[in-house]
Amino acid sequence: MTNTQIILTVAIIMGATMLTRFISFLVFPAGKETPAFIQYLGKVLPAAAMAMLVVYCFKGVDLTSGNHGAPELIAGVAVALMHKWKHSMLLSIGGGTALYLVLIHFVF
Amino acid sequence: MPNHKLAAAAKAAFPHTIPILTGFLVLGIAYGIYMKALGFSPIVPILISVFVFAGSMQFVAGSVLTGAFAPVSTFLLTLMVNARHVFYGISMLEKYRDLGKKKFPTIFWMCDESFSINVSAEIPQGVDKGWFYFFVSLFDYSYWLIGTTLGAILGQFIPFDTTGVDFAMTALFIVILVSQWEKEKSHISTLGGLGISLVCLVLFGADHFIVASMVGIVLFLTLLRRPIERRLEA
Numbered sequence: 001m002t003n004t005q006i007i008l009t010v011a012i013i014m015g016a017t018m019l020t021r022f023i024s025f026l027v028f029p030a031g032k033e034t035p036a037f038i039q040y041l042g043k044v045l046p047a048a049a050m051a052m053l054v055v056y057c058f059k060g061v062d063l064t065s066g067n068h069g070a071p072e073l074i075a076g077v078a079v080a081l082m083h084k085w086k087h088s089m090l091l092s093i094g095g096g097t098a099l100y101l102v103l104i105h106f107v108f
Numbered sequence: 109m110p111n112h113k114l115a116a117a118a119k120a121a122f123p124h125t126i127p128i129l130t131g132f133l134v135l136g137i138a139y140g141i142y143m144k145a146l147g148f149s150p151i152v153p154i155l156i157s158v159f160v161f162a163g164s165m166q167f168v169a170g171s172v173l174t175g176a177f178a179p180v181s182t183f184l185l186t187l188m189v190n191a192r193h194v195f196y197g198i199s200m201l202e203k204y205r206d207l208g209k210k211k212f213p214t215i216f217w218m219c220d221e222s223f224s225i226n227v228s229a230e231i232p233q234g235v236d237k238g239w240f241y242f243f244v245s246l247f248d249y250s251y252w253l254i255g256t257t258l259g260a261i262l263g264q265f266i267p268f269d270t271t272g273v274d275f276a277m278t279a280l281f282i283v284i285l286v287s288q289w290e291k292e293k294s295h296i297s298t299l300g301g302l303g304i305s306l307v308c309l310v311l312f313g314a315d316h317f318i319v320a321s322m323v324g325i326v327l328f329l330t331l332l333r334r335p336i337e338r339r340l341e342a
Contacts, residue, residue: 001173001175001176001177005177006152006173008177008179009169009172009173009177009179009182010155010156010159010160010169010173012179012182012183012186013156013160013165013169013172013182013186014159014160015183016182016183016186016187016190017160017161017162017165017186017190017193018216019187020186020187020190020191020192020193020194020197021190021193021196021197021215021216021218022197022215023194023197024194024197024198024200024201025197025201025204025211025215028198028201034201034202037330037333038198038201040329040333040337041198041326041329042198042199042200042201042202043340044297044329044336044340045195045198045199045297045325045326045329046199046227046228046288047288047292047297047298047301048297048298048300048301048304048325048328048329049192049195049196049199049223049301049325050224050227050228050281050284050285050288050298050301051285051297051298051299051300051301051302051305052192052301052302052304052305052318052321052322052325053192053220053224053281054278054281054282054285054302055302055305055306055309055321056305056318057277057278057281058278059309059314059317060314072275072278075275075278075279076278076279076282079278079279079282079283080282080285080286083282083283083286083287084286084290087287089127089283090126090127092279092282092283093127093276093279093280093283096275096279096282097272097273097275097276097279100272100275100279101272101273101275104271104272105271105272
C-alpha cells in the first residue's frame, strides 16, 4: 500500500467504527419518544451483551488440544467463586489473574 | 459546572477504571509491539489508537494494512468486528441522552470496557452522572493511548514476558456478570446470551460468531418479550 492508501484505509476503519458507535443515537435522537420495543431491548440487552462478552474472552481457548483450556476455565471459575464469596472487585480480578499466570507459566 | 463537581466525578470514576488500566496498558503495549513487528513506524499504531480506539479491530487493521488496498471489504469487515457497539448504543440511549457537549466524545470513546462500567456502576449520590460517564470513557481512552505509545516506542526493549496478564480483562467481565446475576430479577437474558454465544462460537468459530450471536440474541429476546417483561414487572 502507498501512504495515501494507508491513510484512506485507516480513515475507512475510523468511519465504520464511528458508525457502529453513533448509529443508535442518530436513529433514536433525544426528544423523540423511543419505541417501546427499543426501550425493552435497552433494558434486557445489556445482560445478554455482558454474557456474550464473557464468551468472547474465551473465544481463543482450544478445548480439543494443548491444555484443553484448563487454565482459562479454572481461573475463570475461581474469579466467579471469589466474587460470590467476598464481593471485592480488586481481589477477584487480581487474585484470578495471579492464579491464571501461575497456571500458564508454572503448572501447564 | 464548578470545578469541584468535575473533580468529584473524576474521583468517583477512577477506581472503577483501575482494572482497565492494567488490561489496556498491557494490551496497548502488545499492540504497539505487534504493529512494530509488522514493519510500521511508531506513528501508525499511535494514530490508529487516537482515531479508531477499538482493540480487536486495531489488531485486524494491522493485517489489513499489510495486504492489498480494499476499501469496501475493509468497511464491511470493520462493521462486523465492531457491530457490538450498536448493542451498547441501544443500551446507553437513555443514560447518554442529556450529556450535551460531552455526548460526542463519550460516544466516540464507547468501548467494551467503558460500556461495561457505565451500564452497571452505582454512581454515588451527589456525583454528576454525565461527568462520571465522561471520565470513565476518557480514562479508558487515555490508558489505551498511553499503552500503545509505550509499546510503539519502547516495545522492542521490554525484556519480560507479559503473556497472560490480559486475563485481567476476562476476570473483569466475569466479575460484572456475577454482580449483574445477583441484582437481576430475571436471568433469562443472561442465560440466553451465554447459551446463544456458546452455540454460535461452536458453530461459526472464533472469527465469525459475534454477528451470529447478536442476531440470535435479538431474536431470542424478541420471542420471549412477554414472559421476560412479566418477570421484570413482578
